[in-house]
Amino acid sequence: MPLETPARLVSELASRGYNAEREAVTLLADAADPDVALDRALETIPDDTLVLSADHVRTALESEHDDDGGRSGNETRPTDETNPPDTDPSVSTGTDPTSSTDSGGSTPVETEGSSTVRSSDPDQRSIEVHNDMTGQSTGTGEYSDFVSVFRDRYEKLSKQLRGRVNHRPTNALERMSGGEEAAIVGMVSDIRSTASGHWLIELEDTNGTFPCLVMKDRAIADLVQELLYDEVIAVDGTLADDGGILFVDSLHFPDIPRTHDPSTADRPVQAALISDVHVGSQEFMADAWHRFADWLHTEEAANVEYLLLAGDMVEGVGVYPDQDEELDVVDIYEQYERFSEYLKEIPGDIEVRMIPGNHDAVRLAEPQPAFDEELRSIMTAHDAQVHSNPSLVTVEGVTVLMYHGVSLDEVIAELPDEKASYDEPHKAMYQLLKKRHVAPQYGGHTRLAPEDRDYLVMEEVPDVFHTGHVHKLGWGKYHNVLAINSGCWQAQTDFQKSVNIDPDAGFAPILNLDTLDMTVRKFV
Numbered sequence: 001m002p003l004e005t006p007a008r009l010v011s012e013l014a015s016r017g018y019n020a021e022r023e024a025v026t027l028l029a030d031a032a033d034p035d036v037a038l039d040r041a042l043e044t045i046p047d048d049t050l051v052l053s054a055d056h057v058r059t060a061l062e063s064e065h066d067d068d069g070g071r072s073g074n075e076t077r078p079t080d081e082t083n084p085p086d087t088d089p090s091v092s093t094g095t096d097p098t099s100s101t102d103s104g105g106s107t108p109v110e111t112e113g114s115s116t117v118r119s120s121d122p123d124q125r126s127i128e129v130h131n132d133m134t135g136q137s138t139g140t141g142e143y144s145d146f147v148s149v150f151r152d153r154y155e156k157l158s159k160q161l162r163g164r165v166n167h168r169p170t171n172a173l174e175r176m177s178g179g180e181e182a183a184i185v186g187m188v189s190d191i192r193s194t195a196s197g198h199w200l201i202e203l204e205d206t207n208g209t210f211p212c213l214v215m216k217d218r219a220i221a222d223l224v225q226e227l228l229y230d231e232v233i234a235v236d237g238t239l240a241d242d243g244g245i246l247f248v249d250s251l252h253f254p255d256i257p258r259t260h261d262p263s264t265a266d267r268p269v270q271a272a273l274i275s276d277v278h279v280g281s282q283e284f285m286a287d288a289w290h291r292f293a294d295w296l297h298t299e300e301a302a303n304v305e306y307l308l309l310a311g312d313m314v315e316g317v318g319v320y321p322d323q324d325e326e327l328d329v330v331d332i333y334e335q336y337e338r339f340s341e342y343l344k345e346i347p348g349d350i351e352v353r354m355i356p357g358n359h360d361a362v363r364l365a366e367p368q369p370a371f372d373e374e375l376r377s378i379m380t381a382h383d384a385q386v387h388s389n390p391s392l393v394t395v396e397g398v399t400v401l402m403y404h405g406v407s408l409d410e411v412i413a414e415l416p417d418e419k420a421s422y423d424e425p426h427k428a429m430y431q432l433l434k435k436r437h438v439a440p441q442y443g444g445h446t447r448l449a450p451e452d453r454d455y456l457v458m459e460e461v462p463d464v465f466h467t468g469h470v471h472k473l474g475w476g477k478y479h480n481v482l483a484i485n486s487g488c489w490q491a492q493t494d495f496q497k498s499v500n501i502d503p504d505a506g507f508a509p510i511l512n513l514d515t516l517d518m519t520v521r522k523f524v
Helices: 004-015 022-030 034-044 054-067 143-161 286-296 332-343 373-378 407-414 425-435 494-498
Strands: 127-130 181-193 199-204 209-214 232-239 246-252 270-274 304-309 351-354 391-395 398-402 464-467 473-478 481-486 507-512 518-522
Touching: 004 022, 004 034, 022 034, 022 054, 034 054, 127 351, 143 181, 143 232, 181 209, 199 232, 270 481, 286 332, 304 391, 332 373, 407 425, 425 464, 425 473, 425 481, 473 507, 481 507
Parallel strands: 209 246, 270 304, 304 351, 398 464, 464 481
Antiparallel strands: 127 391, 181 199, 181 232, 199 209, 232 246, 270 507, 391 398, 473 481, 507 518
C-alpha cells in the first residue's frame, strides 16, 4: 500500500473526531476501497466510541462482504514490483547524519491474517512516572526557599560521596592540627586560580566553607576544568601546617557507578525518542513529520508502542529576539492546536508521554511543571500524558530520565571542547551523569526555581538519559547508561544561523527496550 494511504485515513478520522488502532488503519488501507470501508466502519460503531478498533473494521468489512454477494473488502492486492514502497534508511552514528540506502524488494501488502502488524495488548504495557513535581510547587521565592533547595541537594548528593572519603564537617576541620589527613564533602562555592597557576576551590557544607588547593602539577588538576559552581564533590588530602587550607590529593564526583546494570523489558518492544518539534515555526518540517507518522503505521514499526517527547512541542512566542518574524502561527494556543492535529497522525495505540521545554507555555525556571488545564484541554489527541521537566519514566522496567536539556548550553559553554560540545551533545550529558544533577549551576543561563526539595538531583540511576534542546543528534553510553540527544524537527532558523547552530532535523531514535540497542531513522 502507498505510505500516504494510512496517513490520509488517520487525518480523515481525526477530522471526524476519532483516533484509531494501528491494525484498524492497516485493515482500512488494505480494503478494495479504503474510503468506502472507512465510511462503513464509522456507520457501524457505537455512538460513544472515540477509538476505532480493528474489531470494528473487521465487522464492517464482513458486513460489506455479505451485502455484495461475497466480494471481500479486504482482498490482498498484488504488489507493484516496479514501484516498491519507499523505506527510510537508518543512521549509523549520532554525529554523522548521513543516511545509508536500504536494499531489497518491495514489502508485501498486509492482510487481515498478518501477524507482523498487530494491535498491541494494553495489558502487556507497564509505565510509571516518578519525580513529577506538577502540582507540588511550594516555592515563593523567599530566602528560606533557596536555603531549603540547596540543603536538600547537599544532603542527597553527600550520601553518594561519604562512603568514599572520611568526611569531616568544615567546623571540625578548623579545629584539626596542621599536617593531618582530612577530607570534606562540599558544594563548590568558588573556583579561582592563584598567581602560581594552582587552583583554589572553596567548598561549602551546612556548617561553613573551607579552602582546598589543587596543585597545578597534580594529575587531578584536569578535573578542576570539569567543575561547575554549586555542584557537590568530595576531596581528601592533607591540611597545611597552619591548618588553614587542605592540599588536595584526590577529587570525587557523585557519579554513576561503573557497575550499573541496566534493566530491560521482558518482550520485544520499542520506544521512539524525539524532541523539539517546534510546531508554529516557519521552519517546522511538516513533511518529515508526515513521513515519520506514516512509517509508524508500517510493518517495520510494529513494535513501536511508546513515544517519549522531551520538550518544545511548539515554537512559542517571544522566546528569542525577533522570533515573531519567523513564526508561521503567532498565537500560542493556536500553536498547540496545530501540534495536537499533527499528533493525531501518530497511530492511536501508541502510548505518548511528554515533558515541556523552554519554548513551551510553562514557567522557564526548572523544574518545569506540566501544562495547565487550558493547554491540556487543547492537547487531547491519544490521551497524551504530560509530566514535569525533568521526570523519571519507567517503561516496562527500563528507567528513562527525561530532561529537556537547557543546562547543556551551560555545560558546553563552561567546559573544554573535548569534554562537551554541540557536535557531541551526549558528552555534555555524561558530565551531568557524573555530577548526578541535571542543572547544577545556579545563577547562570539556566533558570532554577527554589522548591522545598531539589527535583533536579539524579537520586536513582537511570537506564536511559534522554534530552533535546540543542537540536543536535548524538548518543553513547556512560557507565552503562545510554545517553541520547534526539535532534529536532525544525530546519535552521535565522537565529540559529546567527549563533552558528546547524541542527540535525528529521531524525527519530528508536530504542529496543528489551536489549537497549538503538537505531536512528531519518525522515528527510
